[in-house]
Amino acid sequence: MLLIEPQNYDFGPGEENALELDCRKKLYEVTLRYETCGKLNADRSNAVLIEHALSGDAHVTGYHTPEDRKPGWWAEMVGPGKAIDTDRYFVICSNILGGCSGSTGPRSIDPATGKPYNMNFPVITIADMVRAQKRLIDHLGISKLLAVVGGSMGGMQVLQWMIDYPDSVAAAVPIATTAQNSAQNIAFNWVGREAIISDPKFDGGNYDPENPPGKGLSTARMLAHITYLSDETMGRKFGRNLQENDHYAFDFRRDFAVESYLQHQGRRFVERFDANSYCYITRAIDYFDLADRTNGDLAAAFHSAKGKFLVVSFSSDWLFPTKQARALVKALLANHLETNFCEIQSGYGHDAFLLEIDTLGAMVGAFLANTLNEVSSGKQRGAQS
Amino acid sequence: MLLIEPQNYDFGPGEENALELDCRKKLYEVTLRYETCGKLNADRSNAVLIEHALSGDAHVTGYHTPEDRKPGWWAEMVGPGKAIDTDRYFVICSNILGGCSGSTGPRSIDPATGKPYNMNFPVITIADMVRAQKRLIDHLGISKLLAVVGGSMGGMQVLQWMIDYPDSVAAAVPIATTAQNSAQNIAFNWVGREAIISDPKFDGGNYDPENPPGKGLSTARMLAHITYLSDETMGRKFGRNLQENDHYAFDFRRDFAVESYLQHQGRRFVERFDANSYCYITRAIDYFDLADRTNGDLAAAFHSAKGKFLVVSFSSDWLFPTKQARALVKALLANHLETNFCEIQSGYGHDAFLLEIDTLGAMVGAFLANTLNEVSSGKQRGAQS
Numbered sequence: 001m002l003l004i005e006p007q008n009y010d011f012g013p014g015e016e017n018a019l020e021l022d023c024r025k026k027l028y029e030v031t032l033r034y035e036t037c038g039k040l041n042a043d044r045s046n047a048v049l050i051e052h053a054l055s056g057d058a059h060v061t062g063y064h065t066p067e068d069r070k071p072g073w074w075a076e077m078v079g080p081g082k083a084i085d086t087d088r089y090f091v092i093c094s095n096i097l098g099g100c101s102g103s104t105g106p107r108s109i110d111p112a113t114g115k116p117y118n119m120n121f122p123v124i125t126i127a128d129m130v131r132a133q134k135r136l137i138d139h140l141g142i143s144k145l146l147a148v149v150g151g152s153m154g155g156m157q158v159l160q161w162m163i164d165y166p167d168s169v170a171a172a173v174p175i176a177t178t179a180q181n182s183a184q185n186i187a188f189n190w191v192g193r194e195a196i197i198s199d200p201k202f203d204g205g206n207y208d209p210e211n212p213p214g215k216g217l218s219t220a221r222m223l224a225h226i227t228y229l230s231d232e233t234m235g236r237k238f239g240r241n242l243q244e245n246d247h248y249a250f251d252f253r254r255d256f257a258v259e260s261y262l263q264h265q266g267r268r269f270v271e272r273f274d275a276n277s278y279c280y281i282t283r284a285i286d287y288f289d290l291a292d293r294t295n296g297d298l299a300a301a302f303h304s305a306k307g308k309f310l311v312v313s314f315s316s317d318w319l320f321p322t323k324q325a326r327a328l329v330k331a332l333l334a335n336h337l338e339t340n341f342c343e344i345q346s347g348y349g350h351d352a353f354l355l356e357i358d359t360l361g362a363m364v365g366a367f368l369a370n371t372l373n374e375v376s377s378g379k380q381r382g383a384q385s
Numbered sequence: 386m387l388l389i390e391p392q393n394y395d396f397g398p399g400e401e402n403a404l405e406l407d408c409r410k411k412l413y414e415v416t417l418r419y420e421t422c423g424k425l426n427a428d429r430s431n432a433v434l435i436e437h438a439l440s441g442d443a444h445v446t447g448y449h450t451p452e453d454r455k456p457g458w459w460a461e462m463v464g465p466g467k468a469i470d471t472d473r474y475f476v477i478c479s480n481i482l483g484g485c486s487g488s489t490g491p492r493s494i495d496p497a498t499g500k501p502y503n504m505n506f507p508v509i510t511i512a513d514m515v516r517a518q519k520r521l522i523d524h525l526g527i528s529k530l531l532a533v534v535g536g537s538m539g540g541m542q543v544l545q546w547m548i549d550y551p552d553s554v555a556a557a558v559p560i561a562t563t564a565q566n567s568a569q570n571i572a573f574n575w576v577g578r579e580a581i582i583s584d585p586k587f588d589g590g591n592y593d594p595e596n597p598p599g600k601g602l603s604t605a606r607m608l609a610h611i612t613y614l615s616d617e618t619m620g621r622k623f624g625r626n627l628q629e630n631d632h633y634a635f636d637f638r639r640d641f642a643v644e645s646y647l648q649h650q651g652r653r654f655v656e657r658f659d660a661n662s663y664c665y666i667t668r669a670i671d672y673f674d675l676a677d678r679t680n681g682d683l684a685a686a687f688h689s690a691k692g693k694f695l696v697v698s699f700s701s702d703w704l705f706p707t708k709q710a711r712a713l714v715k716a717l718l719a720n721h722l723e724t725n726f727c728e729i730q731s732g733y734g735h736d737a738f739l740l741e742i743d744t745l746g747a748m749v750g751a752f753l754a755n756t757l758n759e760v761s762s763g764k765q766r767g768a769q770s
Contacts (some may be wrong), residue, residue, distance in 0.1 A: 018577045023635040123635035131650050180388045183619040183643045184611065191608045193637060195580055198600035215583040223576045223608060231706070234568035240674055250408040251509035252578060252664060256671065259575045286641065287633050289625055316705070321616070335740065368559060 001103065002062035002079055004035050004072070006102060008092075009136050013111070019097075019132055032136050033058050034094035037078065038086030040142070042270040045375050047142045048084060048368065049133065050074065050093040051150025051157040054281055055334040056225075057101035057215060060093035061086070076357045084363030085367065089146065096157075097132040098124045098281055100274035107274050108211065118276055119205030126153070126288045130160045133168025137168070144168055147368055149174035151353030153281070154322065156288045159328070163290060166306040174313040174363055176353040178324040179290040179298055179331065188227055191280040192220030196275050205276050217264030217275045225265050228348030230316035234258060255281065255325060265320045298327065299334035308338035310367045314352035315345045340367065387464055388449035389457070393489060394479075394521050398496075399685055404482075404517055410507040414496045416488025417521050418443050419479035422463065423471035425527070430760050432527045433469060433753065435459065435478040435520065436535025436542040439609075442486035445478035446471070461742045467745030471752065474531065478675030481542075482517040483666055484508045487660035490658050492594065503661055504590030511538070511673045515545045519553070529553055532753055536560035536738030537705065538666070541673045544713070548675060551691040556756040558749055560697040560737040563709040564675040564683055564716065572610055572666060574667040575604030581660050590661050591655065602660045603651030610650050615701035619643060620733050668752060683712065684719035693723035695747060695752045699737035700730045725752065 007356070011017045011030040018026040037060045040047060050060050052073065061072040062077045075102040076092055078084040106121040110111075122370065137145065137237045148158045148169050155177025158191040199216030201207050226234075238258035242248070254260045294300035309332055313325035322343045344359050348354040354358065396402045396415040403411040420443045425432060435445050437458065442672030446457040446464045463469040463476055468534065480488035483506070485639050491506040499503075531542045532555050540562025547557045586592050611619075623643035627633070630640065639645045679685035694717055698710035707728045717724040731737040738745065 023633075065644060104493045119637075123633075123637075162579060180625065181639070183623045183625065184614075186625070186641050187607075187611045187619065187643050190610065190639075190641075190647060191604060193582075194600075194607065197637070198580075198584065198604060200585055209723060215513075219579050219583060219604075221578060224580065225575065226572045229569075231569045231703070232756075234572065239569045240565065240568065240571070248408075248508075252504075252508075252582070256571050256575075257570070258572050262572055273515060283637060294558075296540055318616070345661050 001066060002037070002071075004037055004059070004062035004064060004211065005067070006033055006035050006058060008033055008102065009139050009218060010208065011135060011287050019128070021071070021122055021128045022125040023122050027122065028099075029099070029105060030104045030132060031108075032097070032104070034092060034131055035059055035072075036090065036092050037061055037089070038090045040140075041101045043248060044142050045144070045146060046089050046372060047137075047140070047145050048089045048091050049089060049137065049145050049197045050078065051082070051148060051154030052093060052096065053150070053152035053154050054285070055269065056154070057099065058093050058095040058103075059101075060091065066357070067345045071256045071377040074354070077361055083365035084149065085365065087253070087271075089368065089370065092137070092140065094133055094136055095280070097332060098129065098131045098277060098284060100277035100385070105274070106276035106280055121276070121280060123283055123310075124280060125162060125284050126156045129284065130157050130164055130192075133157070133161075134165055134168070134235065144170060146172060146372060147171040149173040149175070150177075151366065152177055152350065153285055156258075156285070159290060162305045162309070163301060166304050169307055170375055171308045171310070173310045173312070173367065174312055174328070175360070176317050176320050176350055178320045179328045180324075181285055181288045182324070186286045186304050188223065189286055192223050193282060195219035195223070196279060202275060205279075207275070209274070213275050214270040217270050217273065220278060221269040222262040222266040222271075225262060228350045230318065230347055232316055232347045233349055236347070249325040291315070302331050302337065305335060308371065309340065310364065311339065311341045312353075313343045314350070314356065315343055315347065316347050317350045317352060319350040360369060362365065386453060387422070387456075388450060388451070389422055389444070389447035390417055391420050391443060391449065393418055394524050396520060400487070403522070404513070405635060406507055406513045407510040408507050408761060412482075412489060412507065415482065416487070416491045416493075417517055418708045419477060419478045419521060420444055420457075421475065421477050422446055425475040425525075426469060430531060430756060432473050432525070432530050433476050434522065434524075434533045434546075435463065435469070435475045435476060435480065436539030437478060438537035438539050439670070440654070441539070442452055443478050443480040443488075444486075445656050459739070462749075463744055465697075468737050468742070468750035469534065470750070473757065474753065477522070477525065479521055481514045481666070483514065483662060483669060486660035490659070491590070491661035491665055505663060506661070508668055509544050509665060510669050511541045512514065512549060513540050514669065515549055518546075519550055528554060529589045531757060532558060534554040534558040534560070537562055537735065541566075541670070544675060547690045547692060547694070548686060551689065552687050554692055555760055556693045556695070556752065558695045558697070558752065559713070560745070561699055561702050561705050562706045562737055564686070564713045565709075566673045567709070568668055572670045573608065573743070578670070579669060580608070580662050581664060587660060589631070589648050590664075591658070594659070597655065599661050602655050602658065602663060602687070605663060606654040606658075607647040607651040612704045612730065615703065615732055616719040616731045617701055618734055621732070624639055649665035672687050677761070683716040684702065687716050687720045687722065689722060689741060690722060692715075694725065695749065695758065696726045697725065697738075698728045699733065699735070699741065699746065700728055701732050702735045704735040745765070
């Protein structure tokens with residue numbers, strides 16, 4: 001049993017340790033919760049940073065205690081002998097800034113007031129999350145990551161790393177993601193937050209964590225969940241099946257299996273996730289546009305980027321469709337960056353990055369192994385710069 | 386200026402006038418609000434019934450008063466000299482049973498109690514809506530409609546007419562619709578209703594109409610609105626444009642143009658639509674499955690159908706995608722029914738049935754004209770049966 005102990009990295013007090021944010025505010029006494037698996041090699045060249053998605057956390061693989069029944073969220077992908085093989089790589093995964101699973105976020109105590117930030121937490125960006133992670137990587141004594149790997153919002157962080165810290169990463173694996181969050185996704189996030197903010201229990205974000213705005217958060221999660229599945233998966237998995245009755249109940253309680261499933265997903269989410277965090281993280285996703293600093297020119301955004309890329313999309317993902325991956329690939333190629341691209345045929349929709357482990361794992365495993373070989377033999381372009 | 390006067394058809398009191406419903410309950414003293422345009426010809430063969438979608442009403446074309454600034458919802462399609470030419474056809478459109486624009490629905494007074502039904506209104510189906518419409522058509526002295534035409538939920542009613550009253554319609558034009566509502570659509574409707582029902586103002590449906598659960602209804606409408614547009618339209622129309630500021634506001638108020646648009650749509654909807662009605666109508670859509678009576682065999686559902694069909698879908702409609710139209714067409718062809726099918730190339734998504742008037746109008750206009758010619762010359766198969 002792969003036992004993993006979560007760790008905290010505290011940035012420390014005072015102005016000199018403050019984290020500057022894109023919104024021009026600063027965060028003091030930041031903590032990042034992180035987990036590692038595997039061993040850093042002698043020349044510190046085998047570190048792989050995994051980036052989690054919206055509702056993920058630092059617990060990417062293994063178990064916290066021998067009693068744990070559920071392993072980390074990407075346990076099939078990351079571990080000894082897995083595609084991201086912790087016998088070869090030193091894997092790091094940290095809970096994002098703004099999260100609610102150990103890292104500093106809206107639920108944390110504001111050192112200036114001694115009370116939880118709640119909605120006084122500054123609005124953060126994907127670049128802010130990555131800036132905090134860079135501190136952690138520095139703290140771990142790693143000057144150059146072998147790779148940064150992540151799906152969905154994790155993929156956004158991967159791309160941000162390549163632009164903001166081009167000398168600190170050899171290879172990037174952005175999966176089921178985009179370089180510019182779309183209007184449709186902004187719209188879905190808006191509706192989800194409206195459901196949360198309209199819940200009277202939300203109380204401007206000052207709810208008691210023991211009595212959260214569960215209805216609103218559950219509605220937001222159910223909506224988001226629909227966007228993670230494909231029409232095809234939903235049809236195959238649930239179709240028009242009824243949950244309990246032989247025929248329609250002619251009422252408004254859950255009647256269909258798909259309704260029961262969503263209800264279950266919504267309730268489970270409320271037990272483990274913070275409503276304020278949900279608002280902040282979706283806002284960071286809204287604000288994600290790598291071409292923002294280059295006046296809409298996505299190719300220009302990658303002008304200083306180095307290293308190599310493996311871009312992966314899934315055919316039935318309509319949240320981050322393949323056409324967005326192609327736009328990213330085009331921007332990378334315009335900069336003559338070494339770019340591998342694959343659209344994996346899958347019916348699973350956006351969630352495929354968590355489910356198509358065989359296909360995805362083979363591809364990512366080979367890409368990482370090649371990169372490590374290149375880095376070890378000094379061939380890798382980024383390593384020469 | 387085409388002035389139209391809304392009319393009411395009251396089914397009348399007593400058991401003998403009650404409307405039997407699929408849920409085995411009955412509705413008493415039902416009223417249907419309807420509008421007509423054009424003149425019924427001598428042999429009563431030129432009547433076209435238009436079916437409205439979820440949020441539509443009987444006001445399909447023209448103006449109610451000379452001061453009206455906005456015409457009916459399909460005015461570009463229906464009127465003198467338009468595709469559905471009221472110089473040639475007698476057009477009828479009635480507000481659906483369960484609606485909130487003049488026909489009996491949750492907001493109506495229950496004759497048994499003297500109070501509004503609210504959530505004591507029986508759960509209705511598309512077949513119930515059509516059963517009520519049949520009474521209206523009988524009342525108008527029309528034994529056979531030239532055609533039934535409608536998009537989205539209107540198209541569901543079109544198909545239901547062809548199955549339940551095969552001798553009463555010569556031709557059907559189901560547009561942007563399906564024969565079996567999908568799991569994904571059931572899921573979206575569920576989330577929308579959850580937003581409404583969770584709104585404390587909803588109060589189990591017993592809200593004061595002057596103080597409705599506006600937050601919940603607005604959230605439901607905003608969500609639905611996303612599904613009516615395509616990702617492409619949203620990208621072209623709004624992209625990542627900001628509404629007012631030059632750069633991100635770093636807060637949770639509407640920042641993007643698409644957020645502002647949705648907010649506006651949500652607020653406008655609350656002014657004109659009833660929250661209980663929204664719940665009932667979406668439930669009717671959920672329950673729509675023409676293969677339900679034939680154990681899942683869609684072809685068998687059309688076994689007794691007659692007349693001819695023009696099935697239309699739109700390439701970017703992901704709410705009722707073309708593959709669902711193809712499944713319908715396949716079922717029609719299995720019964721050797723005269724079937725015309727066209728997928729119109731359009732970027733407008735589901736809303737295309739309200740926007741692609743040139744292409745759609747040309748097709749529907751020609752189809753209706755041919756049908757009228759056939760009926761007039763006695764060639765139409767249905768007319769001979």
